[in-house]
Amino acid sequence: MEKAGGFAGSILYVDLSQRSVTKEPLSQELMGDFLGGAGINTKLAYDLIKPADDSLSPGNVLLIGAGPFVGTIIPGAGRCSATAKSPASGLFGSNTTGYFGTLKFAGYDHLVTKGKADRPVYLKIRDNEVEIRDASHIWGKDTWEATDAIWEELGQEYEVLSIGPAGENLVRSANIIGGKYSAFARTGLGAVMGSKNLKAIAVYGTGSIEVADVEAFTQLLDRLYKEFTAQAGLDGWRTYGTLISLEAMAKAGLYPHKNFQETGEADRCIEAFNLDNFAKLKVGDVACMSCPIGCKHFVELKEGKYAGLKLTVSCANAPTQSWGGPCAIEGWEEIFRCVELCNRLGLDYYDTAGLIAWAIELYKRRIIDNKDTQGLELDWGKADAIEELIQKIAHKDGFGEILAQGLIEAPKRIGRNSAYYLSQVKGIGLVFDPRVRHSVEVVSQSFNVRGAHDSALSVTMLPRTREKMIKFAERIGFPPRDAWDRVLAGPEGFNAARLSKWYEDNVTVLDSLGVCQFAPFQRPNIALWAELYSALTGIKKDATELLKTGERAWNIRRAFNLREGAARKDDTFPERTMREPVKFGDKEYSPFTQEHLTELIDDYYQERGWNSDGTISQEKLDELGLRL
Amino acid sequence: MSEVRVTKEENCSGCRLCALACSFFISPERAFSLSKSQIRVARTDGENRFKVGLLEDCLGCGICVDYCHYGVLSKE
Numbered sequence: 001m002e003k004a005g006g007f008a009g010s011i012l013y014v015d016l017s018q019r020s021v022t023k024e025p026l027s028q029e030l031m032g033d034f035l036g037g038a039g040i041n042t043k044l045a046y047d048l049i050k051p052a053d054d055s056l057s058p059g060n061v062l063l064i065g066a067g068p069f070v071g072t073i074i075p076g077a078g079r080c081s082a083t084a085k086s087p088a089s090g091l092f093g094s095n096t097t098g099y100f101g102t103l104k105f106a107g108y109d110h111l112v113t114k115g116k117a118d119r120p121v122y123l124k125i126r127d128n129e130v131e132i133r134d135a136s137h138i139w140g141k142d143t144w145e146a147t148d149a150i151w152e153e154l155g156q157e158y159e160v161l162s163i164g165p166a167g168e169n170l171v172r173s174a175n176i177i178g179g180k181y182s183a184f185a186r187t188g189l190g191a192v193m194g195s196k197n198l199k200a201i202a203v204y205g206t207g208s209i210e211v212a213d214v215e216a217f218t219q220l221l222d223r224l225y226k227e228f229t230a231q232a233g234l235d236g237w238r239t240y241g242t243l244i245s246l247e248a249m250a251k252a253g254l255y256p257h258k259n260f261q262e263t264g265e266a267d268r269c270i271e272a273f274n275l276d277n278f279a280k281l282k283v284g285d286v287a288c289m290s291c292p293i294g295c296k297h298f299v300e301l302k303e304g305k306y307a308g309l310k311l312t313v314s315c316a317n318a319p320t321q322s323w324g325g326p327c328a329i330e331g332w333e334e335i336f337r338c339v340e341l342c343n344r345l346g347l348d349y350y351d352t353a354g355l356i357a358w359a360i361e362l363y364k365r366r367i368i369d370n371k372d373t374q375g376l377e378l379d380w381g382k383a384d385a386i387e388e389l390i391q392k393i394a395h396k397d398g399f400g401e402i403l404a405q406g407l408i409e410a411p412k413r414i415g416r417n418s419a420y421y422l423s424q425v426k427g428i429g430l431v432f433d434p435r436v437r438h439s440v441e442v443v444s445q446s447f448n449v450r451g452a453h454d455s456a457l458s459v460t461m462l463p464r465t466r467e468k469m470i471k472f473a474e475r476i477g478f479p480p481r482d483a484w485d486r487v488l489a490g491p492e493g494f495n496a497a498r499l500s501k502w503y504e505d506n507v508t509v510l511d512s513l514g515v516c517q518f519a520p521f522q523r524p525n526i527a528l529w530a531e532l533y534s535a536l537t538g539i540k541k542d543a544t545e546l547l548k549t550g551e552r553a554w555n556i557r558r559a560f561n562l563r564e565g566a567a568r569k570d571d572t573f574p575e576r577t578m579r580e581p582v583k584f585g586d587k588e589y590s591p592f593t594q595e596h597l598t599e600l601i602d603d604y605y606q607e608r609g610w611n612s613d614g615t616i617s618q619e620k621l622d623e624l625g626l627r628l
Numbered sequence: 629m630s631e632v633r634v635t636k637e638e639n640c641s642g643c644r645l646c647a648l649a650c651s652f653f654i655s656p657e658r659a660f661s662l663s664k665s666q667i668r669v670a671r672t673d674g675e676n677r678f679k680v681g682l683l684e685d686c687l688g689c690g691i692c693v694d695y696c697h698y699g700v701l702s703k704e
Contacts (some may be wrong), residue, residue, distance in 0.1 A: 072660050073648045073695060105662055148674050156671040179676060206658035208651070229697075285698065286676045287643035292640035298676055312676040362658035 005212035006068030017115030037067030038081035039512035067514030076516035078289030078311030089427035093187035098288025099178030106205030164346025172406025173351035181312035183515035241295035242317035259357035263584035322353035345394035354429030466493025508550035513625035633688035
């Protein structure tokens with residue numbers, strides 16, 4: 001078979017230690033078994049990263065992949081995936097963002113970077129011309145300054161991924177920032193770049209992405225666009241982005257407050273993150289490549305303390321869930337200042353805010369004092385101190401140096417039973433409080449292979465009925481009918497543990513194809529994605545096979561973690577959430593019981609076909625054709 | 629002959645659907661390419677704000693207008 005449609009057809013390997021660059025064809029086997037993007041990244045990470053190698057050693061490998069849909073006009077097809085061993089967890093690290101898809105036009109589906117440069121460098125990729133360039137003049141600069149400097153050198157047509165001081169300083173919650181706003185946010189992959197002395201990657205391409213069956217593809221595209229644009233609520237998505245659910249989420253108690261000591265009161269959340277005020281500060285829509293929605297925001301503060309600040313805000317709900325809730329900052333002005341700092345310094349909102357919220361609680365409880373913080377007076381919502389601490393973390397300065405060690409090591413450094421107050425699982429900060437609502441996103445935070453919520457977005461965040469769940473399953477094409485009795489069971493028509501398996505597989509498919517995983521893109525039937533994949537690439541797959549490839553990648557991620565020593569005992573929730581109740585207004589939610597957790601994990605492992613100790617059964621490996 | 633105009637450039641989100649649609653529907657290769665389209669979307673001033681320009685060989689077919697969901701382009 002000739003080169004498949006949709007794919008650029010090559011993997012670019014860069015060895016920074018050897019200063020060598022090689023280009024290899026993307027194999028038919030990888031395309032067929034793993035679709036592309038996140039799926040192929042997963043397989044390559046499993047094959048290339050040795051279990052003994054530390055996440056910050058030259059042996060770690062950073063993979064950036066863009067699936068076969070990226071670069072086409074399939075709506076939402078702008079998602080790229082980054083993968084490495086995570087400095088935050090020591091396990092499988094991954095995330096996606098809607099930037100850097102032009103890698104495909106340069107001729108590469110995947111960029112694989114290993115080794116360590118002997119001095120700061122950045123990568124310039126322009127079609128076949130790949131250069132490892134000196135970056136000593138931008139080392140130490142924040143991501144905005146570094147990106148501007150590269151645009152000045154190469155031109156603004158380049159897409160630029162950069163780390164900030166946090167990544168350079170190997171901060172465990174460091175991220176990678178694209179185009180000054182679009183983050184490969186979680187699991188600390190910015191520190192992987194920093195450990196390689198790799199400041200930035202700039203790409204521009206003049207190539208093309210071909211289509212295997214133009215007629216079928218065009219017809220399917222028409223069908224998809226008609227279906228997609230007929231959805232209700234797309235205008236709201238454009239105006240407010242992920243804040244579209246703010247009011248509903250606030251009323252459902254989904255904003256943890258003051259380091260998960262309580263749940264943010266609905267009225268406080270709705271007022272503190274007032275949507276009208278947000279809309280007044282927004283001056284334009286920003287979109288990922290090929291997105292007809294444009295749910296990112298160009299914002300300008302015209303008055304007040306930060307007058308003149310212009311920035312692009314990606315997922316606008318994320319800073320409210322981190323700086324707004326756990327740290328209790330109120331009002332968009334200070335929230336946007338935190339966004340600016342994190343984007344410039346290259347820090348993940350959730351883990352950084354989680355560490356700071358934890359430090360505030362320790363301070364309030366007098367477990368630490370101003371000698372520990374070196375004079376910094378910490379308090380809820382005290383934005384100036386919080387913003388100073390963000391900077392100290394990025395620069396590993398004073399007390400910030402302890403928090404920069406991440407959610408596993410920082411409590412060991414402080415001791416004094418401080419770990420009890422930290423809301424993390426496997427080194428990744430929680431987003432949702434497991435005591436309040438037992439949706440797929442919430443319960444999967446305990447057993448997710450990557451940690452936290454992002455790879456299991458579902459429709460169960462808000463209360464549902466079985467009738468609605470069945471209707472939705474029919475619409476999207478999964479879970480299959482023969483699984484309904486066990487998966488779509490329970491008071492609201494779903495078993496969150498079992499349904500997690502299906503959403504994780506689906507999101508892995510979307511991440512592999514290169515499609516956004518936000519709600520409007522989860523509405524088309526999986527069979528339509530399969531038809532589009534087949535027409536675009538020429539590799540025939542139906543809906544069942546498509547989901548199976550997602551499952552295959554997910555199992556390799558589990559195998560990656562097992563190889564690193566992870567076990568069932570790691571699939572848990574923070575001790576406090578299993579001992580103390582939590583208040584939400586006049587309601588009180590009980591601690592998450594061990595009995596319930598055991599039941600959930602049993603259900604989840606069973607749905608996945610794993611053994612009760614969390615290892616993958618031979619039967620499942622055989623079914624997926626995996627020899628690990 | 630019809631003509632495509634950039635009527636509300638300030639609405640451009642940088643999605644590049646216009647350019648990709650142009651390359652796919654108009655080029656003889658029927659392939660997606662940013663550099664082979666007759667429309668250019670370029671970042672300005674180091675911000676996520678964009679300028680949109682049509683090249684000389686634009687046929688005025690309007691496929692870019694159909695794929696622009698932000699009201700930047702119009703066909704006259």
